Amino acid sequence: MKYISTRGDAPSLSFEEVVLTGLATDGGLYVPETLPKFSADEIASWAGLSYCELAFKIISPFVDGEIPDADLKRLIETSYTTKSGKGFRHEAIAPLIQTGHNEWILELFQGPTLAFKDFALQFLGHLLDYILKKRNQKVVIMGATSGDTGSAAIEGCRDCENVDIFILHPHKRVSDVQRRQMTTVLEDNVFNIALEGNFDDCQNMVKASFADQSFLTEGRQLVAVNSINWARIMAQIVYYFYAGLAVGTPQRKVSFSVPTGNFGDIFAGYLAKQMGLPIDQLVIATNSNDILHRCISANDHSQQDLIHSLSPSMDIMVSSNFERMLFDLHGRDGAKIKALMENFKATGQLVLGDDALAKARELFSSYRLSDEETISVIREVFETTEYLLDPHTAIGVQAARKTRQSNAVPMICLATAHPAKFPEAVQKAGQSEDPKLPHHMQDLFSREERYQVIEKDIAKVQDFIRSNI
Numbered sequence: 001m002k003y004i005s006t007r008g009d010a011p012s013l014s015f016e017e018v019v020l021t022g023l024a025t026d027g028g029l030y031v032p033e034t035l036p037k038f039s040a041d042e043i044a045s046w047a048g049l050s051y052c053e054l055a056f057k058i059i060s061p062f063v064d065g066e067i068p069d070a071d072l073k074r075l076i077e078t079s080y081t082t083k084s085g086k087g088f089r090h091e092a093i094a095p096l097i098q099t100g101h102n103e104w105i106l107e108l109f110q111g112p113t114l115a116f117k118d119f120a121l122q123f124l125g126h127l128l129d130y131i132l133k134k135r136n137q138k139v140v141i142m143g144a145t146s147g148d149t150g151s152a153a154i155e156g157c158r159d160c161e162n163v164d165i166f167i168l169h170p171h172k173r174v175s176d177v178q179r180r181q182m183t184t185v186l187e188d189n190v191f192n193i194a195l196e197g198n199f200d201d202c203q204n205m206v207k208a209s210f211a212d213q214s215f216l217t218e219g220r221q222l223v224a225v226n227s228i229n230w231a232r233i234m235a236q237i238v239y240y241f242y243a244g245l246a247v248g249t250p251q252r253k254v255s256f257s258v259p260t261g262n263f264g265d266i267f268a269g270y271l272a273k274q275m276g277l278p279i280d281q282l283v284i285a286t287n288s289n290d291i292l293h294r295c296i297s298a299n300d301h302s303q304q305d306l307i308h309s310l311s312p313s314m315d316i317m318v319s320s321n322f323e324r325m326l327f328d329l330h331g332r333d334g335a336k337i338k339a340l341m342e343n344f345k346a347t348g349q350l351v352l353g354d355d356a357l358a359k360a361r362e363l364f365s366s367y368r369l370s371d372e373e374t375i376s377v378i379r380e381v382f383e384t385t386e387y388l389l390d391p392h393t394a395i396g397v398q399a400a401r402k403t404r405q406s407n408a409v410p411m412i413c414l415a416t417a418h419p420a421k422f423p424e425a426v427q428k429a430g431q432s433e434d435p436k437l438p439h440h441m442q443d444l445f446s447r448e449e450r451y452q453v454i455e456k457d458i459a460k461v462q463d464f465i466r467s468n469i
């Protein structure tokens with residue numbers, strides 16, 4: 001299996017190479033040259049497989065023999081386990097809960113950091129460790145976080161011998177739970193930088209460091225753990241199949257509603273559909289940062305100012321993975337995507353042609369929720385079912401209810417975070433007490449923390465990295 005750039009002008013890569021690469025040299029994102037396709041009979045034969053068994057079926061065609069089957073199985077089993085004490089907390093790994101008529105919640109927050117990003121980053125951590133040991137190579141992970149990505153990446157990499165991980169977060173601008181999930185990991189390959197700036201400053205420093213890596217010591221390179229990394233998307237395809245099988249696919253169709261920010265999660269759902277899962281609706285659910293909802297509903301993909309919402313993990317101005325979707329919507333024409341993206345960078349506007357827009361509308365429904373609506377959904381669902389939604393998940397649930405076309409098709413709403421991560425929204429919805437952290441995190445607020453506060457100066461950040469690797 002070869003991986004190609006969405007802008008058509010970078011070398012194609014093998015699976016292992018693509019795991020170690022961030023952006024392509026032409027500025028594009030890597031995608032598989034072709035997708036594996038599964039027949040309805042084959043999918044039907046997977047009913048009853050465990051999460052790990054199913055993950056192997058879905059992931060192995062993408063790895064395409066570069067990792068021996070026995071090793072790949074072991075990597076999957078160590079990533080999605082309840083046995084290590086640091087892993088998942090539910091035997092099903094991704095359990096389904098019913099909240100309405102043929103309406104289901106897929107709990108993707110049973111991992112160590114209580115957000116769905118654990119599904120991608122637990123696997124990516126083990127995969128990186130395996131590939132690097134084989135190559136006898138060491139790398140540096142550098143990433144910026146406004147909350148969930150940083151902690152999931154740190155948890156995924158804390159035991160990796162060949163990885164040093166540096167995560168920048170905006171000083172005093174992430175929640176206490178989110179900060180402590182990162183800063184209480186004390187392994188000596190883990191470094192938290194509290195930057196005296198905002199999230200954009202953090203991200204700009206990471207971008208500039210990837211563009212010029214000369215500050216690193218000889219033989220080291222940076223590896224990306226944001227969702228431009230193909231392995232993250234790949235790992236997320238699995239739970240669409242897992243949930244679909246649980247409600248009776250392929251004999252019947254299934255729909256999904258996905259709280260969306262950078263478009264990584266829902267892009268994995270789109271891929272599952274291309275690979276043979278009979279998905280009826282895919283709902284893009286956004287908060288007030290609604291560039292994708294505007295794009296689908298009004299062909300308005302224009303960049304607007306960032307709004308801070310009660311669902312901060314979806315606060316984005318531009319969804320980086322949407323470029324992968326645009327590539328498919330435009331007949332996989334790299335030159336066209338290059339022109340579109342360069343024009344978008346220059347003007348802040350991107351208008352889809354008639355064909356691309358029609359295809360996008362056929363594939364996706366979309367809906368946008370304000371903070372007030374988000375709060376009222378949390379309240380209403382709790383009053384009717386005693387099930388407490390986090391604000392991101394609440395957006396997915398309401399978007400599903402507003403756009404649903406058929407009650408006969410099961411609607412699965414992806415629950416992307418545990419409510420205890422976002423107590424502010426939950427309190428605003430009328431809960432008198434903060435939702436309880438799960439058992440393994442009860443002592444989070446008494447654990448020792450370690451992080452470095454650094455001023456907004458890229459030379460100082462890079463000095464810190466160089467002197468610690």
Ligand SMILES: *Cc1c(COP(=O)(O)O)cnc(C)c1O
Pocket residue numbers: 115116117148149227259260261262263264265266313314392416417
């Ligand atoms: C990252 C995140 C999202 C958005 O996912 P994308 O793949 O960026 O679209 C939604 N909810 C939560 C809780 C997240 O952490």
